[in-house]
Amino acid sequence: MAKRSWIKGLGLAVVAGVLVAGGMYWWGSSSSVPPATVDFAKLDAKEFDALYKRGEQVFRAGDCAACHSSPTTGAELAGGVPMVTPMGTLYGTNISPSKEHGIGNWTADDLYRAVAAGIAPGRKNLYPAMPYASYHQVTRADVDALWVWLMKQPAVEVANKPSEMHFPFSIRPAVAMWNALNRPAAREFDMSVDELVRGKYLVDVLGHCAECHSPRTATFAMDASRYLEGNTIEGSYAPAITPDALSQRGWTKDDLVRFFRTGVSPQGVMTFRMASVLDHSTSRMAEADVRAMAAYLTQNREMPGPNAQLAAVPEGQVNVKGEHLYLGLCAGCHGAQGAGQPHSSVPMSTNTTAMFPTPINLIRVIREGVHERDLAHGERMQAMPGFADRLSDEEMADLVNYMRQTWGGRPGDVTAAQVAEHVKTIDSSH
Structure with missing residues (x-):
């Protein structure tokens, strides 16, 4: 009897499983x-x-x-x-x-x-x-x-x-x-003429920004509890774009509008997947829609602007080896003080890439370089060579640490072993 009951129970469990799965x-x-x-x-x-x-x-x-x-x-x-x-x-x-x-x-x-x-x-x-x-x-x-x-x-x-x-x-x-x-149930967005509502629709729905800029759960669904808090995807970091995070990195509403429309701003230039977003999407959108996106992302807050949040690095705490590498490899275009050149090379002194919690984007750009290209609405960037064949992992760590310390408000704690791990992540995305 016990064996029959066990078999019957197993059969019922299988049927229930099939019904649930179906x-x-x-x-x-x-x-x-x-x-x-x-x-x-x-x-x-x-x-x-x-x-x-x-x-x-x-x-x-x-x-x-x-x-x-x-x-x-x-x-x-x-x-x-x-x-x-x-x-x-x-x-x-x-x-x-x-x-x-x-x-x-x-x-x-x-x-x-x-x-x-x-x-x-x-x-x-x-x-x-x-x-x-x-x-x-x-x-x-x-x-x-x-x-x-x-x-x-x-x-x-x-x-x-x-x-x-x-x-x-x-x-x-x-x-x-x-x-x-x-999967959320399909339901139409409740539209209105309000700019913030329009911006939310463009950011959350059509623009699907959270797909890259939000972390994922164990089942690879977007983690709604960490909405727009940043995520590493396809070998690069899609940064946090909450109002607080944008403010801390020196963004303003006008700078976001400029970034979306032209691909460049004091905070940097669109690279990686965002380069195609510029080419096919934001540069071709109505300016009113781009402004609505910026309004929603900033919640129309008054932002402090570039560098207002960064404390000066105490003297003697900058990575000296990294400084020498920067002056030898980067200063010719970006300037010894990181000022950059308009319509040519982005400034480093206000560049948000050095401010990210992970150095992966900085490592990737230094290794791979940036192609010369026209951006949008009259902006362009000159070519930046890649230094993958010229820098060891230790030298890359020194250079990255100098830039993060000097312009990112970050500690100079990136190691050569961490650089090697980031390089594996980058290479596996290609």
């Missing part, structure tokens, strides 16, 4: 869709033109091209951008109107479901690298406008590159389980 899969691979805001078949020319223009604004504000452009040809909808995660590598997909490779067969309902819930036609679960956990509050009107704009773009006949996820993350239906645990 329920989670059903919940995680489905989503309701609000009705379309327009009748697409009855749009007149003026209505279509207005919707088309709004769709492009949504495309820019949503930073779609940063992941869905081609890294080889630059075609914005062709896909192919690699996204390296601890679970494997994903590639941005083709979102052009190609009927074979893109979304040419999608309806506006299909697009809403994919954007807001991560569910593609056929109940295909998208990996949460598609930021539907942030897009879940997108308005149906914005998605309708985006669909109109996308469907009028040239079709790009480029096949999607398959993902390279490690087992068991390669089992795509399992994403439904992640959705059941972590």
